[in-house]
Amino acid sequence: MPLGFLALVLHMHLPYVRHPENEHFLEERWFYEAVTETYLPLLQIFERLVNDNVPFRLTISLSPTLISMFTDPLLQQRYGNHLEKIIELADKEVGRTYNSPFHKTALMYQHRFRQARYLFNDVYQKQIIQGFKKYHDLGYLEIITCPATHGYLPLMMVQPETVRAQIATAVDVHRQYLGTLPLGIWLSECGYAQGIDDLLKEFKLRFFFTDTHGVLFASRRPRFGVFAPIYCPSGVAAFGRDVESSKQVWSAREGYPGDYDYREFYRDIGFDLDYDYIKPYIHPDGIRINTGIKYYRITGTTNHKEPYVFEWADNKAAVHAGNFMFNRQLQAAHLKKLMERPPLIVAPYDAELFGHWWFEGPLWLEYLIRKIHFDQDTLELITPSDYLTRFPCNQVAQPCASSWGNKGYHETWLNQANDWMYRHLHYAAAQMVELANSHPDAQGLLRRALNQAGRELVLAQSSDWAFMMSTRTTVNYALSRTKSHLSNVLKLIAQIKENHIDEGWLSSLESKNNIFPRLNYSWYQSHYRPDFS
């Protein structure tokens, strides 16, 4: 038995950004960039670890919107085009930078993009989800789900039926693409409020995560703090986030990602190079965008930046992995003295931090996993379900309503920038439940309209929109998405009530907002309970 357990959790999510109406939609690039910089590099490190016989256990939550984008033929095709374009640019860059201090880095990008193309086209045949499924089936990953469109559940509890529909959709998508029922769930933004666990239990979901105070401030003082899960009275386990390990990675100032040797995110050739040269690789309207090719290291706190040196960054990633492990070992050894069982350190991160923001993040993770395996036996990697298998007896307490957002509660998703949404969201949700109840067995066009109303509602419920409004990033996009999905739901509801469904328009919605083709409006019925027999 090790002295302590470490549960690394990567939460993978992007909002549904698919815009068939325009091939050059800027927001679709969020997805392309994350695939190239985060998702494919993670699959590469899993492959390397497996090839080198390094066992590991990692928890990954794959959001249903992300799975839907992974598996969407249009986005797959567009990502393929995107890769070709970026490879073309990388090839040019290799020539342009010849005999300059940037040449090696240009070669690195060329190699990386080509590798991405090889993985995407040849290894996974455009089905990235198969990569994750493979390591899940092999027992390296424990893939869990998260609410369908990353709905912020605590503020949806006014209509618990819509929380249930978010979960039902998530479980269905998970089962469709991963072939198993998820054992746990990542609650969007760690947003928890009393009652949510009862809904999770209906879907046989065994555990979820909260921020530190979600467990620490539970109704009964948890004997082991956040270093062991607690059971809600419903029997669903809540795992609390460890502050120390979060800070080391997250904090922009004291955390690893700010190291001067690491790659600078904000110096991209999309902005730095001559307009005429870069024009074919930015937005056709001339809007400069990130290309993903960045030649500088963080260097220091000023605007002065020095060329990136991969070897230095690679070395730092190894040093930081060692430091992280060393700190967890100390932490575990210290905690073990205070507890009757090995402490569990839960370290969750947004996956997109790794590779996209923190370019060297995937490398760090790989070094960490290798070091844990080869260099020590104090710590052992574990997943929540492994832990519950070993320790099925846990303390019972009601977790505290909380989130991992600013100030720890619901304010990021409920403030003067976004509070106007809720009267519309709740109204649409109540109407959706009412219609689902009053049409127990809809068929044909009516059924299609009800299902599409459900899709538009879940799309409007994405926590991402409220978040963007709060942080004032891409606000117009967030406003436009919220309003358009809400007005689609309202219009569908009106047409259903008036028994006058515009089939042409409905078909256009079905093809434009085509997420969750299996979504069943009956999941919104008040008496709906899942049946997994």
Place this chain on the structure above:
Amino acid sequence: MTVFFPWLFGFLIIFLFMLAFLMFKKHKVIFNLRSSTPKASLIKSDLPLSMEEYASDLTAPSPVMPQPQKPGEELPGKYNIDRLVLMARDPYWLYAYWEISAAIQEEFKTNYGPFAWGQSQPVLRVYDVTGTNFEKQSPLEYTDIPISDQVDDWYIQVGQPDRSFCIEVGRKFQNGHFVTLLRSNVVSTPRASLSEQVDEEWMWIEDLYRTIRHQYGVSSPLIEEEIAGRMGIVPLGISSPGF
């Protein structure tokens, strides 16, 4: 000395400026907390003040770039329903929004006279209903917040973690008589500290053990052997069947 005094004077001016600035800020916050209408003003205080650890800041890799403005469909201002919805934002604050239909206003006028609406003051009545049954147990203690006819939402500072609240929107006459128009749902503010309750209850979930073993085909102590055993046989690039 002659050099010192102008310096001192300069510092004094700077100090006074800072003081004025701080007072202004403080004033602004109080203003924000109390009023619900000036929508844009609270946003500033919502933004993270330091650089550290805002996990969700990094959720979506959003490139900083100019956005093409798109026309967004406008949503209805009213739905013609009566509702008062209460949400707990954090241990200290609640948020409520409401809609009062014309039918309620008419009913009020029928009962209290045609000018009663104008002669009464709109009020939010906040009840602490912790541990009580609101329907059966009255009167309860409450706080009244005078509001205006122009608002339809409000941030309520209750300042009390781990308590339950219910609110009413109503009209208050000059003689103090209060008429309830709408009543909200009950919400509880989250805890903001460790629980005082230290007695422990434990639960053993045997079923969990079985299920996980069944689903995974590996019980954890065996996991390393399992993985090692499978490693050689799985071809790369092809996903293996579930179990």
